[in-house]
Each structure stands twice: as C-alpha cells, then as structure tokens.
Amino acid sequence: MSLLLTNIAELVTNDGDGAGGQPSGPGGFASISDAALVIDGGRVAWTGPASRAPAADQMTDCGGRAVLPGFVDSHAHLVFAGERSAEFAARMAGTPYRAGGIATTVAATRAATDEQLRANLGALRREMLAQGITTFECKSGYGLTVADERRSVALAAEATPEVTFLGAHVVPPEYAADQGGYLDLVCGPMLAACAAQARWVDVFCERGAFGPDEARAVLTAGAAAGLVPRVHANQLGAGPGVRLAVELGAASADHCTYLTDDDVAALAGGGTVATLLPGVEFSTRNPYPDARRLLDAGATVALATDCNPGSCFTSSMSLVVALAVREMRMTTEEALWAATAGGARALRRDDIGHLRPGARADLVLLNGPSHVYLAYRPGVPLVAAVWQAGELAAGRPPA
Ligand SMILES: [Zn+2]
Numbered sequence: 001m002s003l004l005l006t007n008i009a010e011l012v013t014n015d016g017d018g019a020g021g022q023p024s025g026p027g028g029f030a031s032i033s034d035a036a037l038v039i040d041g042g043r044v045a046w047t048g049p050a051s052r053a054p055a056a057d058q059m060t061d062c063g064g065r066a067v068l069p070g071f072v073d074s075h076a077h078l079v080f081a082g083e084r085s086a087e088f089a090a091r092m093a094g095t096p097y098r099a100g101g102i103a104t105t106v107a108a109t110r111a112a113t114d115e116q117l118r119a120n121l122g123a124l125r126r127e128m129l130a131q132g133i134t135t136f137e138c139k140s141g142y143g144l145t146v147a148d149e150r151r152s153v154a155l156a157a158e159a160t161p162e163v164t165f166l167g168a169h170v171v172p173p174e175y176a177a178d179q180g181g182y183l184d185l186v187c188g189p190m191l192a193a194c195a196a197q198a199r200w201v202d203v204f205c206e207r208g209a210f211g212p213d214e215a216r217a218v219l220t221a222g223a224a225a226g227l228v229p230r231v232h233a234n235q236l237g238a239g240p241g242v243r244l245a246v247e248l249g250a251a252s253a254d255h256c257t258y259l260t261d262d263d264v265a266a267l268a269g270g271g272t273v274a275t276l277l278p279g280v281e282f283s284t285r286n287p288y289p290d291a292r293r294l295l296d297a298g299a300t301v302a303l304a305t306d307c308n309p310g311s312c313f314t315s316s317m318s319l320v321v322a323l324a325v326r327e328m329r330m331t332t333e334e335a336l337w338a339a340t341a342g343g344a345r346a347l348r349r350d351d352i353g354h355l356r357p358g359a360r361a362d363l364v365l366l367n368g369p370s371h372v373y374l375a376y377r378p379g380v381p382l383v384a385a386v387w388q389a390g391e392l393a394a395g396r397p398p399a
C-alpha cells in the first residue's frame with residue numbers, strides 16, 4: 001500500500017551536495033518547495049515537486065506544512081529510576097553541578113524492579129516519539145554492577161537497536177577506594193555480560209570520572225568485544241577525551257564543550273562526529289559549546305538531547321535545535337541537519353536522517369511551513385504527526 005504525501009510547503013531531504021556553506025556533502029542539507037513524497041513498503045519511494053507526483057494507493061494533503069526527516073537522537077540515558085528535580089533547583093539557586101550526582105540515580109535504579117525501569121523507559125520513548133524522535137540511542141550506566149548493567153542493557157535493547165554499554169559512567173560508591181578494582185570489573189565480567197546486547201561502548205572521560213588511561217582501557221576492551229567506541233568528552237573542562245576518541249576511531253565525541261585548537265583540528269581531520277548537547281548547558285547553566293568553530297573548521301556536528309535525570313531532563317529535539325540556533329550560532333539548516341543526518345552519522349546509519357529514495361520512511365509533519373519554525377517558535381509543540389518506517393506512529397495527519 002503506497003501513500004502519497006502532497007502539498008508539502010518544504011520537504012527537507014538532506015540530499016544536498018554540500019555547496020553554499022551548508023553541511024558538507026554529499027548528504028548535506030537540502031529541501032524541496034511545494035513538494036510531495038511517496039512511501040512504499042516502509043521506505044521513501046519518491047520525492048519531488050508536487051506537480052510531478054506519481055499516483056499512489058492513498059493520499060494525504062499536508063496543508064502547506066513542512067515535512068522533515070525524523071529526528072535521530074544519538075545520545076540518551078533512559079534506563080533509570082527516580083528523579084532529581086531538587087538537585088536541579090539547588091543548582092539554579094547557585095550550587096554547581098558535579099558528576100557525583102549520578103550516584104543518586106544509581107541507588108534508585110538498583111532498587112527498582114525490571115517493570116519499573118521498563119515503564120519509565122517506555123514513557124520516555126513515547127514522549128520522544130511524539131516530539132519527532134524516530135531513532136534514539138540508549139545507554140546503560142546507572143546500574144554499575146554486573147547484574148544491574150546486564151539488565152539495563154537488556155531493557156534498552158527491547159526499545160532500540162542503538163544500545164550503549166556505559167559501565168564506565170562513574171565509579172560507584174562501594175568502589176570509591178578501589179577505582180582500579182572497578183575498572184577491572186568493567187573491562188572484565190561486566191563487559192562480558194553486556195557485550196552481546198550492545199552495539200556501542202562509552203566512557204565518561206572527565207576529571208572526577210575516568211582518566212585517559214582508564215578510558216583507553218575501557219574502549220579498547222569494548223572494541224575487542226565487538227563494540228564501537230563513543231566517548232563523553234570535554235564536558236566540564238579541557239582534557240584528553242576528544243583526542244582519545246579520534247585516535248581510537250570512536251563514532252562520536254559527545255559534549256565537546258571545552259576544546260583546544262588541537263581538539264578542533266582532530267575532529268575536523270578524523271572520522272569522529274562532534275555531538276553537541278546544549279540541553280546540558282541550558283540545564284546546568286554552563287557555557288555552550290562553540291558549534292561555529294567546529295563547523296567552520298569542517299567537523300561533522302550532531303545534536304542530541306542527552307536526556308537523563310541529572311544534567312538535562314529534556315526529550316525535546318526541538319528545544320535542542322532552538323538552543324543551537326539561538327545560543328551556538330548554528331544556522332537553522334545546520335541545526336536541523338545536525339539533529340537528523342548528523343545524529344545518523346554519529347550512529348553510523350545511512351538509512352535514516354535523510355529522505356532520499358530508499359531511506360526508512362521516518363518523517364515528521366510540522367505545524368508550520370518550514371523547519372525554521374523549530375527555532376522561530378521555541379517551546380511550542382509543533383510536531384503534528386510522526387511516521388516510523390512508513391507507519392503513523394504519533395499525532396495525526398491533516399484530515
Ligand atoms: Zn550523556
């Protein structure tokens with residue numbers, strides 16, 4: 001059963017050639033005005049001007065609205081219990097954020113039943129989908145025992161193929177006096193228990209979490225177990241995380257808030273995506289990463305939510321796009337690209353993040369005539385309908 005979406009004011013395809021200062025192509029930002037799109041068999045079958053659209057079994061009139069690729073959220077922590085609104089309120093009242101707050105969520109997560117964790121994850125997943133996120137990555141990292149990490153990874157794998165083992169999130173309290181012992185646990189039995197259900201391995205490489213030698217040990221062990229590295233890097237200060245990520249061929253270096261010229265050059269010259277998470281800076285009142293510097297140097301930039309109960313509890317990619325445009329001097333095209341195609345690159349996926357024929361038909365219908373509305377109308381729920389693999393998954397299309 002094929003479906004024709006027509007009367008689309010702006011169809012963002014991300015099928016550009018990278019010309020004109022847009023994100024480097026092929027696959028750079030591109031859009032078609034007065035467009036139509038045909039879905040068949042869960043895939044994009046055709047895109048082009050509405051006046052030349054082929055016939056299809058069914059038709060939906062988009063009423064002069066914009067259609068975008070579904071958002072690809074390449075960084076989220078959704079397997080947890082409890083919440084930390086009191087910590088947020090204290091932080092807004094002047095208490096600086098420290099990574100140790102994670103221990104609060106670790107205790108709550110360990111105490112939760114599988115059903116409680118599954119229900120919380122499911123609620124966040126539906127919340128994301130309703131806001132246009134059609135693919136998300138999900139990390140473990142609030143269990144920090146072999147059994148609790150194994151179940152975190154297993155629960156994440158029920159919800160997404162993009163599962164990340166993050167046993168090296170923080171050293172749990174019971175290992176406070178034995179960081180080396182915890183590292184051995186992560187690289188040994190914990191990794192062995194988690195690797196089969198994960199695709200990625202991640203480490204929080206930061207002062208107060210794991211140093212460069214420890215991060216290297218975790219990522220190397222993960223790679224030996226068949227996982228691809230990604231790194232929490234340079235969030236709270238300059239450090240070795242970004243260069244380690246590039247050196248080890250990580251898919252992405254995430255945060256990138258404090259970068260030296262060497263870090264920027266490494267990202268621009270390597271295959272590692274710089275994933276920026278401005279919701280964190282918004283929620284911790286820290287300086288935003290310098291997206292302009294990365295883009296001007298030629299680095300590939302992705303935007304993601306980092307949805308987690310501590311440093312950034314948003315599931316809104318629209319907010320992230322608005323922050324990137326308003327606070328990080330990204331153009332609206334760059335920000336939209338980074339939240340879709342950029343996320344796909346950070347997950348090494350070529351079937352999502354764009355709407356070229358053959359792509360998975362993950363689409364967002366916006367209540368507005370162009371992608372610009374995401375930043376132009378911040379805080380407004382603009383996502384009218386969401387299709388996932390060609391099926392209506394949230395919202396409703398125009399009658
Ligand atoms: Zn994170």
